Amino acid sequence: MDEKGFESMNMVPFIDIMLVLLTIVLTTSSFIASGRIPVNLPQATASEPDTRQTETIEIDAAGTVYLAGEAVSTDTLKTRLGGMNKDTPVLLRADKAVALQRFIDVADVLKQLGFAKVAVQTEAGTS
Template identity: 55%
Template sequence: MDEEPISALNVIPFVDIMLVLFTVVLTTANFIATGRIPVSLPQTTHAETGQQKNKTIDLTLGGAIYFDGEQVTKDTLAEKAGGLPPETSFLIRADRAIQFQQFVDVTDVLKQLKFTKVAVQTRNAAK
């Protein structure tokens, strides 16, 4: 058997494999970079506007809590919300600079009272 020496090397399959690996790396790198939860949540570009009547809870920078425009404490909020039916929806309007613990305390009160319809109001970001 007389075999001829290899005079040329076909690199097309090698290039195909490298392009697939390159695509996998770029896709993974892009997912890692954009897969994080954004920290600045008070702004949104596409806010859903609903016309339903919500009970509003306002959280101010000074630590005050307002339930439907009336200043309350956490305990008073629990008392006032406790008399409402469980299907009541709440809209939380929190200042973007408040301590996160204040927000968690209010949502914890609503969770203890078994309310499930809770939304957080945001504003549209300037384009």
């Protein structure tokens, strides 16, 4: 029987493996080199609930703005909020389907009027 020796080694599988390893190294190194500073955040106990009356502004999926359950325009919202105390907590509830510009318009009114205690209500999501 005639045995033939190796004339050449097939390098294609070796190159494929090396390219996959190189891709993995480059991908993970970009995450490591992103410059994130590790911060161990402090813990806090539950604070006392705010006993002051909260004003609620709601925006439905169609973009209609409601103040205390009543549909209002942006100008009416500005007028009605203008007479309120600026320390009044405001809860902003917006449908997730609402256009971002509509949400920004309402947030801009609150900022122009100087309301500092504004919260945006969200639902707890599952990860």
